Amino acid sequence: MALGTVTVDNLNLGQGAVTEVERYFLFIGPAGKNVGQFIALNTDSDLDATLGAPASDLKTQITAARLNGGQRWACVAAPIGSEGDWASALEKAQQQGYSVEGAVITKPVTTAAELTAMNDAAVAINNKYGRRLFILAATPGVTAQQTWSQYVTEQKALVGNLAAPRVSPVAQLHGNDLGVVAGRLANASVSIADSPMRVATGPVLGLGPVPIDADKVPLPSAVRSELDRARISVSQTYPDYPGVYWGDGNMLDAPGSDFQVIEYLRITDKAARQIRPLLIRRVADRRLNNTPNSMAVNTSQLMAPLRAMAKSVKFNGEVFPGDIEPPKDGDLVLEWLSKTKVVAYFKLRPLNCPKDLQANIALDLSTDKTE
Missing domain, CATH: 3.40.50 (Rossmann fold)
Incomplete structure (x- = not known):
């Protein structure tokens, strides 16, 4: 015999924002x-x-x-x-x-x-x-x-x-x-x-x-x-x-x-600050394991800071780019070194930025006329 029991718990999935220190x-x-x-x-x-x-x-x-x-x-x-x-x-x-x-x-x-x-x-x-x-x-x-x-x-x-x-x-x-x-x-x-x-x-x-x-x-x-x-x-x-x-x-x-x-x-440090709390939350959490489903889920979650940094805004026909290029498949690799040790490798791509610009100007002295 047993008595009915109902319990409702709040699950903290670690989806909140990390306090930013940039520009301070x-x-x-x-x-x-x-x-x-x-x-x-x-x-x-x-x-x-x-x-x-x-x-x-x-x-x-x-x-x-x-x-x-x-x-x-x-x-x-x-x-x-x-x-x-x-x-x-x-x-x-x-x-x-x-x-x-x-x-x-x-x-x-x-x-x-x-x-x-x-x-x-x-x-x-x-x-x-x-x-x-x-x-x-x-x-x-x-x-x-x-x-x-x-x-x-x-x-x-x-x-x-x-x-x-x-x-x-x-x-x-x-x-x-x-x-x-x-x-x-x-x-x-x-x-x-x-x-x-x-x-x-x-x-x-x-x-x-x-x-x-x-x-x-x-x-x-x-x-x-x-x-x-x-x-x-x-x-x-x-x-x-x-x-x-x-x-x-x-x-x-x-x-x-x-x-x-x-x-x-600065962009590398920002990514590191955002990623560090995500890794801390995963200490001794068996939801991160070497099964294909776990690897896929955790790879997506750990890439969230890079996706956020890559967000651009389009306004009035002009694109204002994010901090980095959008991440691609393979930009995060989780490598298990033992049953209890995992290493994450992240790749960030800064956008191209012109600092040395050169123009070459040529004259067209031909006499051909366009019909």
């Missing part, structure tokens, strides 16, 4: 107020009240970032003392649960060891907390005692032999270049797959005065080109085209590597 940056640098604190800022924030009324490097860069970041710009600021202990502030931010896409270190670096330490810190954060981030690092601008030749030599020596693929050095030629490009990267009106070079995004805003060297020569385009070749990010102009724009978001990756520009790193 942590600014670390010297300031006159709230040292040792973490300050949430947006477009409405009073920077004098939060960072101190006197001018500071941190406030200068955040002001430029806010101007270039668009209507939805927001960040976290970590004021530090004049000694510039960015590493402690970065680690403390992780301990307090601040998950960001990138850290912006405003105090200019003077040695290659500092850039290496920044890359090591970014890697350590991923190892320890499972959080992926890149670091925008300021390099010094030209001094009143330097010629442009001396300045370029100094900058090339600073980064020349480094392999630091999670660090993007930015030359502080105009005094606020770092904040300008940080805001440009955080602007929600464009995709994270877009290069800061994108002219259609518009010119940079609020860039400081044009620097001059010891010989009173204004910043030449050749200097920008040399710094870009050295993997330092700089602004750029186009002759007879109004406005100042930006060059590539260069990373200190090795030649021939996949992540020499920041947009490739």
